[in-house]
Amino acid sequence: MLEVHDLTVRFGGITALDGVGFSVRRGEMVGLIGPNGAGKTTLFNCLTRRYDADSGTVTYEGRSLLGVAPHAIAALGIARTFQNLGLFPRMSVRDNVMVGAHHRGRAGFLTAGLRLPGVGGEERRLRAEADEVLTRLSLAEVAEHPAAGLPFGTLKRVELARALVGRPRLLLLDEPVNGLNSAEVEAFAGTLRAIRDDLDVTVVVVEHHMGFVMGTCDRVVCLDFGRKIAEGTPAVVQRDPGVIEAYLGTAV
């Protein structure tokens, strides 16, 4: 589904990604780990076309991704969540989630704003889809609530709901369990596995929580200073001497 080959991204004198390559098969859940500054978020920003690559290729479902315009990424079935939540605080949970489906609506900004014919039906359809996702993520009760003021764990699920309502085939999650307590982490892991199986979504997840990564992912890729230093099953990666030295400190 996704093939990253020899990807390099530089910011002035910093090489954030240095010839990184790996591939992701359809239906897999792949963890991306590494110390702070290793290049994980930069990689996501390349995949979603926020950043341009200096060299290398990214192939998604057989097509080159690096020439695609950033606004066209969602329509290709790629969705992401953000490390520091990208929600609108005063909007309701449902409206925040509906934002994630905007690329699937036919009504443009002006048509929707002027409430021209056809907009009502489309909005009802997207709303029904948003409600389905909210129910799946146990968020139905807070659908009308503004995002502001909700517990952090709830907001993390809203962020996931917003990514899912676009019906992605590839889901990029940036530190989805950061800041959650251990019960919430476990619940999130279960939800994610169910989503992957039921909705046929391929997942790449950046996360520092090793219990979550090792218990949830099929395969793990470890970056350090922009380079891939290890790749394999969780069992192999967590025993890798380079990974232990660069990141884990001691074997987990």
Ligand SMILES: Nc1ncnc2c1ncn2[C@@H]1O[C@H](COP(=O)(O)OP(=O)(O)OP(=O)(O)O)[C@@H](O)[C@H]1O
């Ligand atoms: N827009 C940018 N401008 C300049 N440097 C950047 C930019 N984005 C990232 N970098 C640099 O690139 C390197 C990789 O950063 P990145 O955020 O990708 O790391 P990360 O692995 O996601 O770290 P963390 O785990 O802390 O989120 C860092 O040295 C960072 O300072």
